Amino acid sequence: MSNDKSSDSSPGHLHRLVLFSDAVFAIAITLLAIEIHPPHHWHGVPDLFGQMGPKLLAYALSFAVVGVGWFSHRRVFARLTKANGGLDFFNFVVLGLIALLPLATELLWEAGNQALPVYIGLVALIGVAMGLMWAYAAFVGKLTEPMPTAEAWFVWLRVTLLPGLMCGLSLYSLMHPWAWILMVLLLVGLGWMSKRVIAPAPKAA
Amino acid sequence: MSNDKSSDSSPGHLHRLVLFSDAVFAIAITLLAIEIHPPHHWHGVPDLFGQMGPKLLAYALSFAVVGVGWFSHRRVFARLTKANGGLDFFNFVVLGLIALLPLATELLWEAGNQALPVYIGLVALIGVAMGLMWAYAAFVGKLTEPMPTAEAWFVWLRVTLLPGLMCGLSLYSLMHPWAWILMVLLLVGLGWMSKRVIAPAPKAA
Amino acid sequence: MSNDKSSDSSPGHLHRLVLFSDAVFAIAITLLAIEIHPPHHWHGVPDLFGQMGPKLLAYALSFAVVGVGWFSHRRVFARLTKANGGLDFFNFVVLGLIALLPLATELLWEAGNQALPVYIGLVALIGVAMGLMWAYAAFVGKLTEPMPTAEAWFVWLRVTLLPGLMCGLSLYSLMHPWAWILMVLLLVGLGWMSKRVIAPAPKAA
């Protein structure tokens, strides 16, 4: 978009991008709770939690989703050594989807099962957007520390699939027991691949 | 959850975790006030404060709770030298409970005494979650600077008990004078233990 | 405003100004979505998106506007070497306009076309305010790294015009095909000028 490369790929750029993203994650995670209001009439604590149960569950779920998103984001950025305008763009798409989570959460506790595909779709889209960001950083922009191609592809796979699969399987496992088995298989499989693909890293200084 | 330890236990990880937590604390503390709205009709400043009194009191209380929470969080993290995925997890649980404080505050000013156990329960839970985080960091993940075991347990005790006890005793002391005596005994006792257990620290560079 | 220059032009000042601005950008971008609420009645996902379409479009547009604003802001600040009270002032004006974007977005999805001039006007004003900030930093406060005057003026032109023109042309191009041509000409022209005016920068350390 411009050739003033000195300002675009400096370490300060990467640092500022991380700060900005962290702020968006933190705000999204905190706003999740702000739309929950206490019921107008309630008698005793069990009744209170009975009435607020679905909202608190939806809150806990979305908190976990943002947590997994932040975790993936941190792991992606820990592997980058510089930033550029393209990374800015893909990062913005990720953040734009993260910021929609409070809305999807509200949908979830209002419409329940009917809203499940929309909710899971958004979470899966966050994974896809983060996978695109990683693919751009690793394969197009060459913004990462040196790493074997197989490892780069494995990170891409994990970043892309994990949010949607974990969220979808968690939710459907509330209804269908087989989903638990798939979830365990998924985690064990990724753990096994992780051990195979990623070389043992030297200790950080 | 993965063995790419180089990115998970780097000092950058710890720094980013602190930044992220600070943002959540700051947003929770500022959102406390946003649900307070001025009354529609009021005549003169005393009437205004009379009508808004309970909300402002609840705001001040929750501000103090978040303040104590931030203070404890900062003291825990000042003793850590690195971070890992487990710390991420426990820290997220703490932040998830902190983000519920605006909701509990709203409950407090709407339902009053009836909501006290819920409110104090949330504050106590924040302490417990922070204690778990510390216990994980000190005893399981070995993420702290070297320190005597007795000191580590004392920090755990203080972090776990202080928020709930302070908040509970402060609130009940408004109704029962004996709570003041317990609060003073608690602070004096912790201060005495602190002097016994924690070795005099060298000056920071 | 004062002559205690040691604290006003220190590198810490610049760093704190960047952190503060990033937080405002992040909050504005995340609050954009918080005013969107799901419809009360909907049947199936297509109906849901049909009802929420205008709001989601307005959200995406404003997200892009804040993104371009953050991008310009980062590029301006990457060229600064210090800060002073005047920069604080102009930066505050920029942030004050950015913080109005959620309001303008709400206006856009409620009033539609009628609100377009107000919306585009605000975006154009953000560009003008950022241009003033740059002009102050480069020509009055001498806060930048050394650069040719032509380059400084080109940065000013780009920062000032880009937000309003891009936003206006994007919106009108939905109705009038000639706007696309103008937009392409604008980007090509600026890219050509950029190559002519800005000297190839040395690699960042």
Next chain:
Amino acid sequence: MSNDKSSDSSPGHLHRLVLFSDAVFAIAITLLAIEIHPPHHWHGVPDLFGQMGPKLLAYALSFAVVGVGWFSHRRVFARLTKANGGLDFFNFVVLGLIALLPLATELLWEAGNQALPVYIGLVALIGVAMGLMWAYAAFVGKLTEPMPTAEAWFVWLRVTLLPGLMCGLSLYSLMHPWAWILMVLLLVGLGWMSKRVIAPAPKAA
């Protein structure tokens, strides 16, 4: 409150306190606008601004107040070399008052002149709380860089009085022309004192 001084007075403590405060300022400043909603019926842009005028004016005023508060806060912290638990406490009081500004702004645009004393009172209180923070840091906690006592008192006077006086005089000068004269006298007087009291600072590195 504890004798583990190594963690309480480290430079990291000061840095974290600044980050946290910046986040609160940024959120307070951005939430100012979020309570403003567009009118339901309006015909043309002048009517829109006519209806929204008082809210936008109150927003601009409060934005300026938070701006002055951030400016003072930054100048106070630029003179500190370390932090302790006492500074945490006073800083929290300042932030607790800053976070009430969106509420006071809402009061201002709803009740108008009747709310002026409350609004100005809050702003004056922010100045007083910041003055207490500075007095604690400079005279009790000895947290500042070395400076002459006269300079420390002058900083205290400026930090304490400026917010309330500037805000009060600005507002009343809309009704009474003599307030302008007082405001000019105040600024000239402080500028003159500043030159007399504060020694010329060496250039920052």
